Amino acid sequence: MMENNSTPSPDPVPEASPIAVPVPAESAVTPPPAPLVIPLRERPNAPLLHKGFQNLFRLGIANIVINLLNNTFKLGDKIPALGIVLSAMSFAVSVLALVVLWKLSAAVPRFRKAVYFNLLPLIALPFVALLDAPSVQEWITASDVSAILVVLIILLGLIFLFATLAAYHQLTACAEAFDGADDEMAAKWRKLCTWQVVIIGCFGAFLTLLLLLGLSSASFFYFYNGGLIVLLLFILAIAIALGVVEIIELVYLNRSAKLYE
Numbered sequence: 001m002m003e004n005n006s007t008p009s010p011d012p013v014p015e016a017s018p019i020a021v022p023v024p025a026e027s028a029v030t031p032p033p034a035p036l037v038i039p040l041r042e043r044p045n046a047p048l049l050h051k052g053f054q055n056l057f058r059l060g061i062a063n064i065v066i067n068l069l070n071n072t073f074k075l076g077d078k079i080p081a082l083g084i085v086l087s088a089m090s091f092a093v094s095v096l097a098l099v100v101l102w103k104l105s106a107a108v109p110r111f112r113k114a115v116y117f118n119l120l121p122l123i124a125l126p127f128v129a130l131l132d133a134p135s136v137q138e139w140i141t142a143s144d145v146s147a148i149l150v151v152l153i154i155l156l157g158l159i160f161l162f163a164t165l166a167a168y169h170q171l172t173a174c175a176e177a178f179d180g181a182d183d184e185m186a187a188k189w190r191k192l193c194t195w196q197v198v199i200i201g202c203f204g205a206f207l208t209l210l211l212l213l214g215l216s217s218a219s220f221f222y223f224y225n226g227g228l229i230v231l232l233l234f235i236l237a238i239a240i241a242l243g244v245v246e247i248i249e250l251v252y253l254n255r256s257a258k259l260y261e
Contacts, residue, residue, distance in 0.1 A: 040181050040259050045107035049177055050260035052104040057253040059097045064246070066090045094122050101170065110173035117166035121159050153211045160204025167196045171249070174256065182259065188252060196245045203238045206231060 040046060066089055070076045076083025098115050105112040171193035178186040210231060 038181065040178075041261065043181070043260075046260045048107050049104065050257055052100055052107075053174075053253050053257035053260065055100045056097065057250055057257060059093050059100065060246070060250045060253060063090065063093050063097075064250075066093065091122075094118075098122070104173070108173045108176050110169055110176060114166050114170035114173060117162045117169060120162040121166070124155065124159055149211050153208055156204065156208055156211065160200060160207075164197055164200045164204070167200055168193060171196060174252070177256070178259075185252075185256065185259065192245065192248055192252060196242075196249070199238055199242050199245055203235065203242060206235050206238065210235075 043049075066086055070083065070086040070090070076086055098118055101111045101115045101118070105115070171189055175186040175189035175193065178189070213231075
């Protein structure tokens with residue numbers, strides 16, 4: 001008989017245990033806390049900024065009323081004595097505005113630059129007012145018109161250049177008063193600054209262009225073909241836009257004063 005040789009079964013292969021991947025322990029370093037935002041009313045300079053914005057708002061209202069009476073309704077031309085009073089009041093309002101801006105520079109140093117750039121238009125204001133004097137007008141009539149126009153162009157360019165720089169620094173300083181505390185209000189001031197700088201620059205450029213056309217031999221061509229009317233319409237549109245921007249500035253000044261109240 002043949003022997004039944006049974007082959008021994010192989011030993012079972014042990015299952016491979018999954019490799020344990022070490023999980024890094026969570027960092028014990030906690031993230032830094034968010035910076036504490038101090039409310040506007042609790043800032044150290046809040047009383048100064050509240051009073052400054054409030055005074056600028058009031059002076060802006062007074063300036064608009066004076067300009068309406070003197071330039072729009074021409075009360076100064078109808079009543080010469082009243083015109084002198086209105087001019088003196090306008091000058092006083094401008095000086096008081098510079099004083100307020102200088103005080104605000106203790107909280108936002110950029111306001112000081114606005115004061116410096118506002119000085120030239122303020123100094124030139126009395127000399128511009130002298131142009132309405134009868135003796136000065138007689139001298140202008142008897143003098144070389146071209147030379148006078150050149151002087152006026154230079155003076156006008158300087159006034160608008162400094163006025164543009166003054167507006168830029170003043171409105172940018174208003175925006176800096178809200179940086180880090182009310183970014184939305186700061187963005188509104190910067191947007192208003194852009195619009196006002198562009199409008200003032202365009203206004204000065206068009207007025208200068210009109211004076212240059214007076215010096216140019218081709219001025220008759222522009223006047224004859226209606227170019228003067230187009231330029232005057234542009235200046236009127238820019239003047240209206242400048243008035244709208246000034247009203248928006250008053251709204252922002254009032255809002256800023258209330259935020260720091």
